[in-house]
Amino acid sequence: MRFRFCGDLDCPDWVLAEISTLAKISSVKMKLLCAQVLKGLLGEGIDYDKVTKLTADAKFDSGDIKASVAVLSFILSSAAKHDVDSESLSSELQQLGLPKEHTMGLCKSYEDKHSAVQEKLRETSLRLGRLEAVSWRVDYTLSSSEMKEVNEAVVQLKLQAQGAESGTSESTLVSLSADKFRVLLSELKQAQTMMNALR
């Protein structure tokens, strides 16, 4: 059985098993649990005390709590990843055996937050060597030990980026003469025109 929210693959066995765990709590509590899980996906952190209180009525032990948070995270992030609309998600979850009220609660929460989740997933996608900051200054060299009168402008650029392999912040210092800088600037402007043409 292929499911769109699993990326047109079979639904993992553990998700099937934990959907029955989710059915044990009331649909109102399930919607609040979804809200907490969505907060976690957006990077705001899950308040585990609230989660414990929500699941206390159904007498979930710590294993059940972890399982229900995991299955909700999987469903919500996977649906956002494959850009599934909430009607398809609703019908697929009902096929898997999640009761109707629970499915409706989940899909409502998903619909409210799905573009925010997609934005967050876009930000955390793999990027090598992200540029963090650029600082520059222009100097004018008057004279040097080699030549008495130099009279040239020099641009100094400091690029702060994440190292491609290490992921930690590294800074690179470059100094350019006026001509070199002009070439660099025109090439970068051409690249920018190409990027803008794509939008």
Add this chain to the structure above:
Amino acid sequence: MLLVLSEEHKEHLAFLTKVDAAVVGEFGRIALEFLRRGISPKVYDGAARKLSVPVETVRHGVEALMYLVTQSSKHTLSEVDFVDSVLSLEFGDELNQSLLQLYLQHRSEIRGILSLVPSSMPAYHNLEWRLDVQLASRSLRRQAAPTLTTRLHLTHGHGSGTEVRGRVLRVDLGSLLHLISILEGALGALKSTHARRILRNIK
């Protein structure tokens, strides 16, 4: 199966008959602590002074106890086998029982510690990927070259010394298709009759 204890081992363990049950319990606790954290010789000195015996005797006693417990855990001896192996020491019922309790309570923990000992190869942890299409470069405009950039996360080390390191790999389309076909072939090998026959016998 039965453990066969060497004469030297039996001699070292014989020390335990000469002390009372509380001390045996204490030695057991020390032996387990050493298995968890490593040996600290100062504990031997303290114990030797309290019992007024030479440090060597205490050291041999604790080490013999550690060896007995690790060997039993290694082979997952059943209760009956453990008691039979210990019978050859002629310890007396009470001592046998306390050794048995020590073994049973901590057996799975010791097996866990033993499993950490062999050095491990880096293991797969996560694979992040992104699909890019190169449209132009400084030297050539109007291209359409797809590449897959991946970061492979591997865990090195084991237990508390585990660290995750990432390696950046760039895969072009041809290599990617080849990689996929090789990995699918590997998965398919699990379903061959040869592999199935072996797996059936292991279970």
